Amino acid sequence: MTIIHLHLVSDATGETINSVARACLVQFDVAEPIEHVWSLIRTPGQMDRVIQGIEANPGPVLFTMVNEKLRQPLVEAARRIGVPCIPVLDPVIHSLAAYFGVEMSGRPGLQHALDAEYFDRIAAMDYALAHDDGQLYSDLEGADIVLVGVSRTSKTPTCIYLANRGIKAANVPVVPGCAMPSELLTTKKPLVVGLTKDPESLVQVRRDRLRMIAEGEDETDYVDIESVRAEVTEARRLCSKHGWPVIDVTRRSIEETAAQIMSHYARHCELAG
8 A cells, every 4th residue: 555645735625636636546445545635725835835835745736727927836836846736627617618608706614605505504404403313393394305314314314414515414313103294204204215224223323322322232123123124114114104215225326315305305396396
C-alpha cells in the first residue's frame, strides 16, 4: 500500500471536493491517501499557505477554485513541484457555459448562499428532528415522506440525509404489539415508504446497540432471531396491505437508500399531479 499526500483545495466549504475525492479514491486499492484539506481559500495570502503545504508534502492537487487570479498561482506551483493539479469542476462548468452561451460568474461559495433553498433545508431539518421516532403524529400531513420500519433500519439517519436535500421526512417505528397511529394510516399527501432489513443482520445491529447502552445483554425478543423474523414479516405485511413501497436496506448505504426513496418520491409527485 503506497501512502500519498492528497491536497484538496476549495474556495468554499470543501464538501464538493471531498465527495469527488472519495468517490474516485475507492477505485484504487493500491494507495492510502493522507488528505490535506484547504477550504475557504479566497485571498492570495491564503493561497500562499496552500502552496507552502504542497511544497512540504508533495502530492496530487484537486481543486474547485473558480477565481482565475487564485487558480493560476496554484496551477503554476503544482507544475513547478511536479504534481498533478486537477480542476474537477471545469468540464461541467465549461460545458454549461457553452450551452447557455454565457460566462460563469467566478464568484466562490454561491452554492452556499442564504437563499430560499437554504432555508427550505433548515426547515426540513427542523421537521425531521421534531418528527423523529413517531413524534408529533398529528402533523404527518405536513411531511413529504414518511419512513416506517422496525427498530434499527436506519430510519433516523435517512430522514436527516433527506432533510439536507430539502425533503421534510418523518419516521414512525413499527413496534410489535402496538397499533400504527391512525394519522399515518389516513394521511394522503406524503409518500410512505417501508424500510426493512435481513433478520440476521438486524439482530447483530441490535446486539451491538445493546452493548453500547448497557453493560450486559439480555436475551429478549428484541434480539431473538425468531422474534425478529416475525417482526420483519409483520412489518412487510403492513406495508403490503397499505400499498407502501418497501426498500431492503441490508446492503445499502444511507445514500443509496435515499436515492431509491427519491425515485419513488418522483413517481409519487407525478401521480399526485
